[in-house]
Amino acid sequence: MTDSVFPRFIRRAPGRAAVLALVAGLLACGEAPPAGWSGYVEGDYVHVSSPLGGRLDTLTVRAGDRVRKGDALFALDAQAEQAEQAEARARLAGTLAQAANTTKGRRSDEVAVTRAQLAQARAQAALAHTAWVRQRDLLAQGFVSPASQDAARAALDQANARVTELQAALRVAALPARSDETDAAQAQAEAARQVLRQSEWRLAQKQQTAPADAQVAEVFFRVGETVAPGQPVLSLLPPGGVKARFYVPETEVGALATGQWVGLRCDGCGEPIPARIIRIASGPEFTPPVIYSNAQRARLVFLVEAAPRPADANRLHPGQPLDVSPLAQEPK
Numbered sequence: 001m002t003d004s005v006f007p008r009f010i011r012r013a014p015g016r017a018a019v020l021a022l023v024a025g026l027l028a029c030g031e032a033p034p035a036g037w038s039g040y041v042e043g044d045y046v047h048v049s050s051p052l053g054g055r056l057d058t059l060t061v062r063a064g065d066r067v068r069k070g071d072a073l074f075a076l077d078a079q080a081e082q083a084e085q086a087e088a089r090a091r092l093a094g095t096l097a098q099a100a101n102t103t104k105g106r107r108s109d110e111v112a113v114t115r116a117q118l119a120q121a122r123a124q125a126a127l128a129h130t131a132w133v134r135q136r137d138l139l140a141q142g143f144v145s146p147a148s149q150d151a152a153r154a155a156l157d158q159a160n161a162r163v164t165e166l167q168a169a170l171r172v173a174a175l176p177a178r179s180d181e182t183d184a185a186q187a188q189a190e191a192a193r194q195v196l197r198q199s200e201w202r203l204a205q206k207q208q209t210a211p212a213d214a215q216v217a218e219v220f221f222r223v224g225e226t227v228a229p230g231q232p233v234l235s236l237l238p239p240g241g242v243k244a245r246f247y248v249p250e251t252e253v254g255a256l257a258t259g260q261w262v263g264l265r266c267d268g269c270g271e272p273i274p275a276r277i278i279r280i281a282s283g284p285e286f287t288p289p290v291i292y293s294n295a296q297r298a299r300l301v302f303l304v305e306a307a308p309r310p311a312d313a314n315r316l317h318p319g320q321p322l323d324v325s326p327l328a329q330e331p332k
Contacts, residue, residue, distance in 0.1 A: 036324055036326075037247060037248050037249075037252075037304075037323075037324045037325075038246060038321070038323065038324070039244050039245050039246025039247065039321075039322040039323075040322055041242055041244060041245075041266070041316045041317060041320040042242065042243055042245050042318055043237050043242050044242065045236065045237055045241070046211060046214065046235065046237075047234075048073055048074075048208050048210075048211070048233060048234055048236060049208075049227075049230050049231055049233060050205050050227065050229070050230075051229055051230055052205050052206060053076070053227055053228050053229040054076035054077045054206060054226070055076060055077040055225070055227075056074060056076060056077075056221050056222070056223050056226075056227055056233065057075050057076060057077050057078075057223065058072075058075040058223065059074045059221075059223050059233075060072050061073055061216045061219070062216065062219065063217065063219050064215070064216060066213075066214070066215050067214060068210065068213050069209075069210055069212050069213055070210060071209060072208075072209055073209060073234060074207075074234070075206060075207040075208075076206040076207075077206070078207075081199065081202045081203040081206055082203060084202065084203075085196070085200060085203050087199075088195045088196040088198075089196060091192045091195065092189070095185070095188045095189040095191075095192040096189050098185050098189070099182070099188070099189045102181050102182040102185045106173040106174075110173060111170065111174070114166060114170045114173055115170060118166035118167060118170060121159065121162040121163045121165075121166050124162065125159035125160050125162070128155045129156050129159075131152045131155065131156070132152040132153055132155070132156045134152075135149040135151075135153075208233070212236075213238065214236035214238045214239070214241075215236065216235075216236060217234075217235045217236060217318075218235045219233070220232060220234060237318070239310070239314070240308075240310040241313070242316045242318060243275075243305050243307045243308075244262075244264050244307075244308070244324060245303060245305050246303075246322060246324040247301040247303060247304070248304050249302075253280065253302040256304060256326075258277050258279065258280060259276060260276070260277045260326070260327075261327040261329070261330050261331060262275055262277060262306050262324050262325065262326055262327055263275075263324070264306070264308065264322050264324055265322065265323040265324075266320045266322050267320075269315055269316070270315075272325075273308050273312045273316065274327060274331040275306035275307055275308040275309075276307055276308075277305070278307050279303075279305040280303075280304050281302045281303040281304070283302075284302055306324070
């Protein structure tokens with residue numbers, strides 16, 4: 001109230017002025033509130049999702065359940081991935097067979113056919129040689145013309161060439177494929193093997209297990225609902241996965257540093273819980289105008305986070321309000 005109003009108020013109510021003076025005196029003599037800051041408990045949740053989407057087929061946990069590392073959490077529909085894996089296995093088997101085939105010669109029955117043809121060609125060559133010798137002798141006696149001997153000689157050369165051809169074919173039948181063909185077949189087999197690895201990975205991603213011992217905090221989907229790729233299906237809270245978050249005025253944050261200890265008080269928690277400061281925000285929580293006045297500076301606060309010791313973390317629960325105060329020394 002203004003100076004012109006206050007005297008009239010005093011004149012009209014002298015008893016009221018005395019009461020106000022007494023209250024002001026009591027407040028001046030009272031103890032100052034203890035130094036500290038307000039905050040709350042926050043959980044460091046692990047959100048479990050699948051990089052692939054699909055219909056939620058199986059959900060084996062509920063909110064509040066405790067799970068151990070490796071326990072099954074949920075499974076998405078995997079029919080397409082199972083078919084893809086079967087196809088990849090079949091393609092790999094085919095490419096491996098082709099690669100193995102390039103390292104072998106022709107089949108035994110095919111080699112046997114070539115051997116039989118070679119034997120036949122040798123017999124024909126022997127017969128052609130006999131005929132040529134006969135024609136040569138007859139020519140010497142004057143019973144045949146030189147043309148007959150030339151025809152016999154041509155037949156002999158043709159028979160010998162056939163024998164040489166089949167001998168080469170028999171050697172080729174025992175050889176594997178050329179090195180370039182073998183390398184290409186092996187490269188195709190390796191590519192098919194990697195495709196199979198991809199399909200196995202995709203199938204494995206449709207079933208998620210607990211990454212560590214934890215408590216199921218929230219479940220976000222029900223069986224039958226469609227989950228988008230990367231969308232969390234549930235969240236886990238590992239043991240000791242809590243921290244304190246509180247706000248320190250701009251005038252006091254300069255006295256704090258990471259590694260310092262603070263005490264956490266909450267309703268029903270008993271003795272103060274020690275916690276170590278792990279983070280001090282690099283900027284104010286609410287940015288005021290560029291030109292700071294004294295009143296605006298008083299409203300600046302900085303976020304600070306502190307982690308309790310693992311043995312004390314179970315005494316805190318996410319969402320609990322906290323009263324935080326500095327500790328003079330490290331607790332024992």
